[in-house]
Amino acid sequence: MPFFQQASTAADRVDEVFLAITAVCVVFLVLITSLMVYFVIKYNRKRHPRGEDIEGNTMLEVVWTATPTVLFLFMFYFGWTNFDYDRSVPRDAMVINVTARQWAYSFTYPNGKQTTQLFLALNKPAKMNLHSLDVIHGFYIPAFRIKEDVVPGRDNYTWFTPTKLGSFDIMCTVICGVDHANMLSKAVVVPVSDFEKWYFGGEDAPLPGQADAAAVIPLKSESPAVAVLKAKACETCHSIDGSPMVGPTFRGLYGQKHIVKEAGGAEREVVVDDAYLAKAIQDPMVETVKGYPPAMPRNPLAEGDLKQVIDLIKSLN
Ligand SMILES: [Cu+2]
Numbered sequence: 001m002p003f004f005q006q007a008s009t010a011a012d013r014v015d016e017v018f019l020a021i022t023a024v025c026v027v028f029l030v031l032i033t034s035l036m037v038y039f040v041i042k043y044n045r046k047r048h049p050r051g052e053d054i055e056g057n058t059m060l061e062v063v064w065t066a067t068p069t070v071l072f073l074f075m076f077y078f079g080w081t082n083f084d085y086d087r088s089v090p091r092d093a094m095v096i097n098v099t100a101r102q103w104a105y106s107f108t109y110p111n112g113k114q115t116t117q118l119f120l121a122l123n124k125p126a127k128m129n130l131h132s133l134d135v136i137h138g139f140y141i142p143a144f145r146i147k148e149d150v151v152p153g154r155d156n157y158t159w160f161t162p163t164k165l166g167s168f169d170i171m172c173t174v175i176c177g178v179d180h181a182n183m184l185s186k187a188v189v190v191p192v193s194d195f196e197k198w199y200f201g202g203e204d205a206p207l208p209g210q211a212d213a214a215a216v217i218p219l220k221s222e223s224p225a226v227a228v229l230k231a232k233a234c235e236t237c238h239s240i241d242g243s244p245m246v247g248p249t250f251r252g253l254y255g256q257k258h259i260v261k262e263a264g265g266a267e268r269e270v271v272v273d274d275a276y277l278a279k280a281i282q283d284p285m286v287e288t289v290k291g292y293p294p295a296m297p298r299n300p301l302a303e304g305d306l307k308q309v310i311d312l313i314k315s316l317n
Contacts, residue, residue: 172184253313258270
């Protein structure tokens with residue numbers, strides 16, 4: 001059952017705590033329910049027509065105080081040691097920067113490689129530094145038993161050591177906007193030699209494992225503008241082929257006339273030209289296109305990238 005797949009060193013530990021606490025709950029559920037039924041029958045009115053006042057029982061009181069205390073301390077100890085394990089990153093972990101935004105993850109490796117799927121070497125610890133560019137996201141890899149909030153303005157981290165080869169789902173657990181459910185990626189775990197071949201193999205090194213061809217953001221490619229759109233995740237909200245998404249498509253946009261709403265609520269007509277595009281991209285909150293939600297995060301582009309993107313939009317007419 002894929003849901004119960006244990007694919008990291010944390011998985012066993014988390015499952016043990018979970019099962020131990022569940023077992024305690026089941027024991028008490030059975031114990032309390034059967035005692036209840038037993039007492040209902042035994043002290044039924046026909047058998048016990050007159051109620052008695054019971055004055056206390058030291059033995060019983062000691063037992064029902066000591067038992068839960070011991071149980072809770074056991075749960076605390078079990079939970080705490082595992083929490084501690086989860087927060088103590090091994091020194092040799094590879095540090096990968098995870099950027100979460102509406103509605104995509106991207107991963108940046110120490111050597112500058114950038115991907116939209118997470119490539120990992122088998123049995124090698126990896127630390128994720130988690131940043132959000134907009135709202136709160138939840139970085140979640142069920143098979144690794146890893147779940148950590150990604151909060152804007154507050155850098156968080158998590159780590160794990162993958163122990164199984166294969167491709168594992170990455171999800172977002174915090175409702176972060178209309179396309180939240182599509183904020184998906186994969187953790188692709190490959191043998192160390194395959195990982196190194198890709199990692200040290202320069203820009204054109206083939207992807208390891210069963211990765212999507214589109215998983216790597218090229219550092220340099222035939223169309224630098226498309227690479228920018230990918231790296232900045234513009235393409236999660238804007239298409240270049242005319243299909244509507246969360247934001248307007250870039251096809252046929254240049255030269256259009258349309259209504260924008262200013263931050264104060266006033267509406268005016270604009271013609272889409274270079275100056276308008278630059279403003280719309282660099283400072284999306286100043287005015288928004290009528291008929292669209294004010295959903296675009298502020299994520300300004302470098303001067304050169306901005307020009308590339310504007311030229312690309314012009315070329316889509
Ligand atoms: Cu999200």
